[in-house]
Amino acid sequence: MENSNKRYWKGIEELTNEPSFVKNIHNEFGNMPTENDSKGESLVDGSATHRRDFLKMLGFGVAAVSLAACESPVKNTIPYLNKPEDVEPTIANWYASTYSDGGEYASILVKTREGRPIKIEGNKSSSVSKGVLSGRAQASVLSLYDNEKLKGPQVGGKSADWAQLDKEFTAKLAAAAAKGGQIRIVSNSILSPTTKKVIAEFTAKYPTTQHVVYDANPAYGLTQAHGGILPNIDFSQAKTIVSIGADFLGSWIAPAEFAAQWAVTRKVGSAKDGKKTMSRHFQFESILSNTGANADYRSTYKPSQEGLVALSLHNAVAKLSGAASISGANIKLDHLDKAATDLVASKGASIIVSGSNDPEVQKIIAATNSLVGAYGTTINTGLAVHYRQGNDMAMSSFIKEAAAGSIAAVIFYNANPVYNHPMGAALAAALPKIGLSLATNDRADETASLCQFIAPDSHYLESWNDAEPKAGFYSLTQPTISTIFKTRQAQSSFLTWAGLASDFASYLESNWEKNILKGGAVAWKNALHDGVFEPNAVNISAASPSVDVAASAAAINKSYSASSTNLEIAVYEKVGLGTGSQANNPWLQEFPEPVSKACWDNYAAISQPTATKLKLAQGDLVEVSAKGYKVTLPVLVQPGQAQDTIAIAIGYGRAKAGKSADGVGVNAYPFISEINGACVGINTQGVTITPTGETKDIAQTQTHHTVMARQAVVQETVLGSFVKDPLSGRYNPQISTAEGKKDATDISLWNGHKYNNHAWGMVIDLNTCTGCSACVISCSAENNVPVVGRQEVINRREMHWMRIDRYYSSDAEVEDLKGLEIASDNPEVVFQPMLCQHCNNAPCETVCPVLATTHSSEGLNQMTYNRCIGTRYCANNCPYKVRRFNWFRYFQTDDFDFHFNNDLGRMVINPDVTVRSRGVMEKCSMCVQRIQAGKLEAKKEKRRPVDGEIQMACAQSCPTNAITFGDMNDPSSEISKLLEVEKEGRAYHVIEEINVKPNVSYLMKVRNKDSKKEA
């Protein structure tokens, strides 16, 4: 890093050395919770305890403890009456199942303990999701234990029983149908073929029924450009990737799947014969997305230019490949011509994707993809993907019909358009005009609360279902727990209303036997065991869609403008919270967004020059309005964003989702515009921004736990230099001694440790880490990491054991002191997962006065909670700032109302990991419970553990396999082989100069750029 002539910074406050940053930089834990003296405030804002109260409490506490010690409570042990055959208490059961939410899909394995699902992991048997999961899929297990879901059916806003609901609803439905009234079923994309069959049964019974499908974040434009289907995209075949506003590593269509493919092209090896080629990734966008942060070349455009950027790229490619160019304003963007050159040069291994939902833009992109030979290689139109089936036109015409009063009955099948459709307000106004309305939503949300009937669907972990994510690829969902509340899965409801037997499990099985398995070699039970059934080879089609480019160009020229000085809004989806369907999930709310590092809020992100121009600063509350819709939200200054552009995330501003979601942020869906018949996430006309004069803190973790002024934190190089010398960009710290300069690692006070058995270690590849943070959620679920809430995050007391440090780097020269203080318009970004480094010369161990943190004979830095007395010396002395202190009893206090203060929410707790109490330190344990369990399994079978059998929660959840965990004493393990190759190459330890000898190594980032100087 020292020799890379770069300055790295985590936030603008660090770059400009703001007083608030300087004040807190040496303050490990933020302010002490006792300093606030205002009465009546909650614990988290600062305790209002006085000295006398404290003494009273102390006296009472001592008395209570000594009384309680006299007699310990009788504990009961309650065995089953009739133990199910396959449940053995204390031994986990794993079930293959399927996660699908809207169009999201993942084949999963569900870990259950004593009948409770507690962890979701990827199912490697699936060739579609290949064992990768998004953070949302990881977090979905907590949504199962959401106490704010409906406990049973509701009729007219009052609790009812199912018999009453069925009777009244079917009577009204039959009456509506008898009069020939129009019936609509409104849903998001449905992956399940059997559910579609059930809906067809319902439609057969009530022939005036039509099924309207829409998506909260649609891909209608892309499907329209490909004749109504979503083609299969495979980034792993690409040498040149160009994305125009598609955040395909973070939020676009199937990010986890795409990230895995993308990472295949980004792996390099330092060995002589190692892989020295990488795909080159260009990103053009308005916001700094997670994908843009990982791109090699990136530049920005205003949302109003989006269509014209696609046109310009098409023309540049057409010019190089000798095709006809089309008329349209040419946008001059940095790197656009270079992108075109590379696309044409790697013809047959190139791909262009666009995040726009405008069908006309997507048609131009399709035409460009044809020119670079993407069809049949990186894009396959022969394999229909079902992730997005929404039809924006059908949905808006449904809302217009409803407003006109021509709909007799509507069923919202797990859809919440009042909240997540741009015309939600219009629909809410129209709903009373619909004679009969029912929602199967799991809670009385924005839409369901306006319906006459609510027939709550069961959670997917309580239900039978199936999925066909791609044509011919099948997958099954099986219940892993009996229904917690009196819910009934929607398919059973539809069957009941259609007058059929309501047993969906047998309906599903017979449908599979008849139409999917077809009596072939695979039996139902085997399919259920594997979770997936993939009978066919993939059909590859090189057919490219036929596009009338001239017509599309004309439409684009009408809707977009080359140069606009207006203020514009870009609406985007966040990596963590997504479209907001799981907004009441505290794990997702506390998920620091990869780029902005903000949680528990959305905000108006603007660039530094725009902020200066508008005289705004970070945290200023502003009123943003467009199309007559107004919201008030704080400003976040985001480097790398387009000028005069306000970025606002969807998924927030829920009104009726539950305690964790309601009132967090504002709803940005109404800002979405209708362009060429589709919902496009931009707003370019009449946008105003007005300061309210107030401020609001944003819970942003970017400068918390700062690794201060150290040198070798991030190391990076460019591919050109790396090919010549694998050590280029590597910084090797040297220390001056009496005998001349020496490697920092050669001088030590300590004798070192001897590891006879295992030596656990981890290698993190910065080249493939996309910063997606799925590992953060996985770690929280595995290790009972508490949720602390917005105010506590602002107080710098978040508890995540794993944080993803995001560094920006300035493009100014190191000597250019003035330039260095200006936030870059387009900074390079590095993501670095940071967790306990399990140092062999651990600074924390030497300062603990009670030996609560010690070193194990397997290389782990052990943290013993019951020994810890909370001096916090260890955290002070930790150079990596990875230790977290429990300021409160997060799992029992009502101040932390995040599912864990009730018995239902606590069912998700991993029983093999201690729930830490107030006053103790905690940190990454390297999932020692998994190590112990894996070793025990091996010992029982009288063998050594097999490499890969013991996996860390973070490593196992990483979509790109950036984290490798294993036994460094086992020469055949993947980690040993990797380190063998990389120790004279990319492998380095963070802050190597202090010689703490970590067991976690990092592999240097390599950017596929021609030279270091390019931005």
Place this chain on the structure above:
Amino acid sequence: MFCKKSTLVTFLFSIALLFATASASYSQDAAEGESLFKNNCAACHNTSDETLVGPGLKGISERRPIEWIVSWVHNPQAMIASGDKYANDLYNKFNKAAMTPYPNFTEGQIKGIVAYIDAANAAPAAPAAGAAPAAGAAPATAPSSGGMMELLLVGLLIIMVLVLIALLSIVNTLSKLSGSEANASGKPFFQSLSENAKSLAANSAVKTGVIVLALLLGGKATIDAAYGVGIHQGYAPEQPIKFSHKLHAGEYQINCNYCHTGVYEGKGANVPSANICMNCHNAIKRESPEIQKIYSALEKNEPIQWVRVHNLPDLAYFNHSQHTNVGALECKSCHGEVEKMEVVEQRSSLTMGWCIDCHRQTDVNAKGNAYYDKLVEVHNKDSKTPLKVQNIGGLECSKCHY
């Protein structure tokens, strides 16, 4: 459940094996009859007149002629088919559950068994007493052990006080004798005693000594008591059902694993579910009020709330299979002789010191386990002593705390 079935099969198979070995040995002696009875008959019959699965056999030699008994034991079904009235009445009385035939028993062996039954009933203090009286006796003896201790202490205290008085009176007498000239006034004994005590109390050295002693003793008592907080050694709570381990594990020698199904597989050994009880008790002793409690639990669908005897704090992770399966420890190493306990009690202290002591002393069960091969090899290079648990990290914090 499959593993449970297999254990049941093993259990039955071992009974059959016992039977085979027993029938091979030949003896007419009542002592030999005892072993035959215990191995073959005791699962269903009592030597008293109490009914188990089958009728109690007290006075069988008087009730039926020996020839009838022999042919009944050899083939009960044939007797019933032959229309024998007594046999048919018996058959109907026990819900048409026929007895297992024992065609291999010789007449002499059967006579031996009968002789044993008679002998058992002739001697009232015979050890082959039924389960019921033993179960009744247990709660009476269990609390008395605590009472005995207190009684003993009070007794000791009284004796010590008496000894003290005796000693003081001797001192007094002696001082009277030696100092009769100096102290001729001849004060009464108790007066001089109180004066002596007063002068003693006035002595500052004595005062300091007493205070220091009191502080030391008080300190020691406090520390001991503090160390004892949370230790429940000897805890033997009353259970909702008076289940006797002595009977099941001791007398009938049912393997621990038969009921505690997780003990070789999982973290917990598991308290058996009611359906395991029902494997036997749907036939045996159905009418017992204790077993009726299981039936009523099943009927009401309300699980039985057993009282936990062994409680480890949540912060300590303990896995049974590591110790029983990998370490090949016997259950009694930690749980004591459960097969002799009428009411289960916590025998070990379950403190961390107790765990650590064992980890210091115990050899690793490394033989034939490839996991340990390299560790043993490395250890043997530097050391003559066998590989102990502590040598492979058995004393490290995160072996148990995470």
